[in-house]
Amino acid sequence: MAPPIEPEFQQALDELTTSLQPFLDANPQYKKALDIVQVPERVLQFRVVWEDDNHVPQVNRGFRVQYNSALGPYKGGLRLHPSVNLSILKFLGFEQTFKNALTGLSMGGGKGGSDFDPKGKSDNEIRRFCVAFMSELFRHIGSDTDVPAGDIGTGGREIGFLFGTYKKLRNEFTGMLTGKGLTWGGSFIRPEATGYGLIYFVEHMIAKACPEFSLDRPTTLVAISGSGNVAQYTALKVIELGATVLTLSDSKGSLVAEKGYTPEVIAKIAALKLKGGSLDVLANEPGYTYHAGKRPWTLVPTIHIALPGATQNEVSGEEAEALVKAGVRIVAEGSNMGCTAEAIDIFEASRKAGPGGVWYAPGKASNCGGVAVSGLEMAQNSQRLAWTTAEVDGKLKNIMAECYGICLSAGSKWSGEQLTDDVLPSLLSGANVAGFIKVADAMKAHGDWW
Numbered sequence: 001m002a003p004p005i006e007p008e009f010q011q012a013l014d015e016l017t018t019s020l021q022p023f024l025d026a027n028p029q030y031k032k033a034l035d036i037v038q039v040p041e042r043v044l045q046f047r048v049v050w051e052d053d054n055h056v057p058q059v060n061r062g063f064r065v066q067y068n069s070a071l072g073p074y075k076g077g078l079r080l081h082p083s084v085n086l087s088i089l090k091f092l093g094f095e096q097t098f099k100n101a102l103t104g105l106s107m108g109g110g111k112g113g114s115d116f117d118p119k120g121k122s123d124n125e126i127r128r129f130c131v132a133f134m135s136e137l138f139r140h141i142g143s144d145t146d147v148p149a150g151d152i153g154t155g156g157r158e159i160g161f162l163f164g165t166y167k168k169l170r171n172e173f174t175g176m177l178t179g180k181g182l183t184w185g186g187s188f189i190r191p192e193a194t195g196y197g198l199i200y201f202v203e204h205m206i207a208k209a210c211p212e213f214s215l216d217r218p219t220t221l222v223a224i225s226g227s228g229n230v231a232q233y234t235a236l237k238v239i240e241l242g243a244t245v246l247t248l249s250d251s252k253g254s255l256v257a258e259k260g261y262t263p264e265v266i267a268k269i270a271a272l273k274l275k276g277g278s279l280d281v282l283a284n285e286p287g288y289t290y291h292a293g294k295r296p297w298t299l300v301p302t303i304h305i306a307l308p309g310a311t312q313n314e315v316s317g318e319e320a321e322a323l324v325k326a327g328v329r330i331v332a333e334g335s336n337m338g339c340t341a342e343a344i345d346i347f348e349a350s351r352k353a354g355p356g357g358v359w360y361a362p363g364k365a366s367n368c369g370g371v372a373v374s375g376l377e378m379a380q381n382s383q384r385l386a387w388t389t390a391e392v393d394g395k396l397k398n399i400m401a402e403c404y405g406i407c408l409s410a411g412s413k414w415s416g417e418q419l420t421d422d423v424l425p426s427l428l429s430g431a432n433v434a435g436f437i438k439v440a441d442a443m444k445a446h447g448d449w450w
Contacts, residue, residue: 022416077151146377168403175381195233197369226310308338317342
């Protein structure tokens with residue numbers, strides 16, 4: 001059989017379709033909704049020409065996949081990375097549609113970006129790229145149409161350049177991007193939201209599955225991958241609560257802490273990443289060991305909680321087996337589709353085996369805190385108000401608790417398994433079914449299927 005033309009998108013679609021099977025068997029009328037929801041409402045692709053510091057024109061491809069607007073304006077990040085292509089953006093937009101549904105906020109799904117690589121570029125080159133990119137994208141977005149945000153390669157600096165360009169072109173100050181600076185329409189907790197929300201979700205999982213590995217215990221060992229925004233704030237929240245963070249990583253290797261990370265070292269990593277640096281610079285940090293070319297999952301003998309926080313497909317089947325052997329009890333994705341299909345199968349088999357197994361949460365549920373606070377930023381912009389840190393954090397905790405409850409309930413009802421007191425419900429099935437039903441019902445009400 002020939003490999004799929006769009007492998008990442010096909011993987012996301014296959015995962016959803018498999019999870020939905022028990023629900024579709026009982027509700028066959030929804031099969032048509034699945035046929036329709038998998039096709040994006042609109043796909044935009046455009047040329048981005050910008051000038052480098054040597055006054056030479058450079059060209060990149062720009063994209064925006066406006067996937068589904070059944071629940072609200074298209075909402076999803078802009079990724080700037082050389083790997084960006086239509087398959088990756090379709091998979092991300094597809095996942096985003098159901099993730100946004102699980103937040104309970106009025107947001108559709110979308111994703112965009114470019115194969116531009118911000119690493120090694122000067123601030124002026126990045127600014128000129130952002131101006132060129134937004135000079136086309138501005139025609140297709142707006143606070144009631146499509147509200148992009150940050151993602152890999154798109155941080156506060158890039159959001160600022162993009163926002164400023166839109167403001168000049170449209171002659172209006174409006175909340176058409178999220179992740180803005182606090183003094184010009186941003187929200188408290190937005191930078192922290194994905195990482196904090198992940199931990200709030202995981203706390204509910206631990207309370208049900210393995211309270212002995214509560215995050216207020218230093219003996220609870222946590223492995224995290226990535227070292228960008230999501231991984232940093234995930235680690236800081238774990239440390240704040242009292243557990244031990246053993247690992248962070250980047251595309252070049254992993255940095256393992258013998259006695260656990262400290263906030264000071266994470267601050268060093270944050271400063272390093274802002275400059276485009278890599279973790280190998282910290283190879284000689286006392287108490288830390290750098291492993292070039294390796295992900296963290298096989299580097300630590302005992303792991304209780306594993307939190308992929310870098311990019312898609314960063315936990316392989318082999319690495320999943322290593323995690324099971326290391327005693328992992330909770331795997332929750334901070335990244336989107338962080339685990340391969342083979343890894344998910346291993347985790348789900350472990351869960352079905354009964355007490356002491358692995359409980360897996362997919363990114364569309366466990367990492368929805370980031371887009372949830374983006375939705376709260378949109379609400380604040382619409383009201384011309386700024387909520388306090390405590391208000392936003394409280395709303396984020398409530399959203400993550402509600403999302404967990406929805407996934408647990410739908411997983412109990414629609415996993416197609418004969419559940420016993422010894423077997424936990426599938427959060428994978430729960431997240432997929434609950435998100436799908438919400439989107440499909442809205443589409444039906446709008447006349448998109450019948």
